[in-house]
Amino acid sequence: MRVSVCLSPLLVSSLAVSAMLVAAPALAKNAPTPAPAISVETLKDVTQTLASDAFEGRAPATPAEDKTTAYIVERFKKAGLKPANKGSWYQDVPLVEITASDVSPLTITGGKTPVSAAYRTDLVIGTYRVVPKVAIKDSDMVFVGYGINAPERGWNDYAGVDVKGKTVVILVNDPDWRTMTLDGDFGGRAMTYYGRWTYKFEEAARQGAAAAIIVHDTEPAAYGFGVVQSSWTGPQLEQDTPGDHLDQSEAIGWIQKPVAEALFTSAGQDLATLSKAAAIKGFKAVPLGLKASVSFTNTIRRQASKNVIGILPGTAKPDEVVLYSAHWDHLGRCDAVKGDDICNGAVDNASGTAGLVALAEAAVKAGPARRSQVFLAVTGEESGLLGSKFYAENPVFPLAQTVGGVNMDGLNVIGKAKDFVLVGAGKSELEDLVKPMVAAEGRVITLEANPERGSYYRSDHFSFAKLGVPMLYGESGEDLVVGGTAAGKAATEDYIINRYHKPQDEYDAKWDWNGALSDLRIYYGLGHSLADSDRWPNWYPSAEFRSIRDQSRAATK
Structure with a gap:
């Protein structure tokens, strides 16, 4: 799930200009069809049930999964849907679960003083490789800045350095994330995929690095180390594919910034100085003269998880589909806070x-x-978006016949907002089609509060976007009808700091569901307008997914 916080004054003007630049002619002026009443009781009942301790945090490939998916099927049946996968409600998603144990501290030698990073408190580490043991011994360390190789932007942090078998240390986000406008080599404040931690590990593997360690910094990472700790410890899931991911680095992880600072000091370097240098085009990787060692054993378990799929068949063109999506999983058992070790995931994403x-x-x-x-x-x-990625790569309904749709990742339970935020705005014609639905709710469209968080790349719509399907990712903003932006910002910060990916994300009977209902009416209006028309919304010409969509649609004609 992604979260957002308030807009900086400088960014407001930049985004407003950006909005005008990316705007395309509206595709439809018609008033939306009013939605049938959306049941607040359903929202409360399903959220409270899935977020209860009885569902143990809904971790995939655990006994709690069977209970969770069976309950979703029960609710889909009760709603009146039909099973969508050749008579089945389920799509098997092959996963492999890797649980690290006996994790040694990351020890760093060869500098002025030895540095040690303890597992969980200073460091989280694991592997994509499906192997019983990982042992990195005296691996040379290299600082590779932001770890980006982007030929089309004239940027290569790996130029002139061979990191095969070495341990690379990487900064999170893009080089220009501190820029408070949308101008820069990587779009300024708005994160590109190059800024995502997933990309950084992918590129390190392509470069042959034995280990890749990201320096955690709360602002550019978009969350505190506690979120990393809860997400990266315990059983970790990956798609179970041929080859056991042996093309990936042996070890990947995150290190606390103060420990990283000590590491650089031991190397006779300064992290802050090198970080500034890494933000400038032409930066050259810096060998640190240090050696890293870490080891751990893995317990490996292969087990299929499940996507749940229901359908309301169309009357005229049943082979063309409109898609609504949401993820049912959360973290399951996690690091205990005040004796509570169940990450219930009420907002994320029982709601x-x-x-x-x-x-x-x-x-x-x-x-x-x-x-x-x-x-x-x-x-x-x-x-890592595993279920949506598997569906997009193995669709029950061909993506070329998937018109578009809506993804939901955490509903608004703090009250109705005056604004509706388009996440990753400027990409698809769905943004034009949704305008009448937003207006019908008496709301205005705004853009992301914090585009440096890379929210567009952090939820399930991205799996479909990468393969060409336009999916709207929009949600309530922070300008609340009751309390304005001050109340909205306070609620968002409270969630990020105190609840997100923590056991405190629990159901609360005092929640205000009016914001969720308003958002859902918008989602319904957009989905129904697509389902009852012949439109084929596309990406804007400048969007990175346009060519993929054009190719897939051309193949159907």
């Missing part, structure tokens, strides 16, 4: 799953549309 059920109920009440409407509850989002 989104509840929204999926409520939208299914509304769609069935309205009756079938011309096109089919598919409701997809995916697994493994918290482990």
Whole structure:
């Protein structure tokens, strides 16, 4: 799940200009079809049930998964959907679970003083490789700045250095993340995929690094180290694919910034100085003259997880589908806080799953549309969008016949907002189609509060976008009807600091669901307008996914 916080004054003007630049002619002026009443009782009931301790945090490939997916099927049936996968409600998603144990401290030698990083408190570490043991011994360390190789931008942090078999130390986000406008080699404040931690590990592996360690810094990472700790410890899931991921680095992880500073000091370097240098084009990687050692053993378990798929078949063009998605999984058992070791994931994403059920109920009440409407509850989002990635690569309904849709990752439970935020704005024509729905709610469209967080790349819609399917990712902003932006910002910060990916993300009977209901009416209006029309919304010409969509659609004609 992604989270957002308030807009800086400088960024407001930059984003406003950006919005004008990316705007495309509206595709439709018609008023949206009013949504059937969306049940707040369904939202409360499904969220409270899935977020209860009985579901143990809904970790995939655990006994809690069977209970979770069975409950979603029960609610889909009750709503009036039909099983979507050749008579089955499920799509098997092959996963491999890797649990590290006996993790040694990361020891760093060869400098002025030895440095040691303790597992969990100073460091989290693991591997994508499906192997019983990892042992990095006296691996040369190299600082590679932001760890980016982007030929089209004239940027290569690995130029002139051979990191094969070595340990690379990497900064999180893009080189220009501190820029408070959208101008720069990597789009200024708005994160590109090059800034995501997933990319940095992918590139380190392509460069042959034995180990890749990211320096954790709260602002550019978009969350505190506690989130990294809860997400990266305990059983870790990956897609189970041929080759056992042996093309990946032996070890990947994050290190606390103060420990990284000590590491650089031991090497006779200064992290802050090198970080500034790394933000300038032409930066050259810096061998640190240090050696890293770390080891751990892995318990390996292969088990299929499940996506849950229901359908309301279309009347005229049943082979063309509109997609609604949300992830059902969360972290399961996690590091205890005040004796509570269940990360219940009430907002993230029991609420989104509840929204999926409520939208299914509304769609069935309205009756079938011309096109089919598919409701997809995916697994493994918290482990790297695994369920949506598997579906997108192995679709039950061809992506070339998937019109577009909506993804939900955490509903608004703090009250109705005056604004509706488009995440990753400037990409698809769905942004034009949704305007009448937002206006009908008496709300205005705004852009992301903190584009440096790279939210567009952090939820399940991205799996579909990469393969060409336009998916709207929009949600309530922070300008609340009651309390304004001050109340919205306070609620967001409270969630990020005290609840996000922690046991405190629990159901609260005092939640205000009016914001969620308003958002869901927007989602319903967009989905229904697509399902009852012949439109094929595309990406804007400048969007990185346009060519993929054009190719897939051309193949159907």
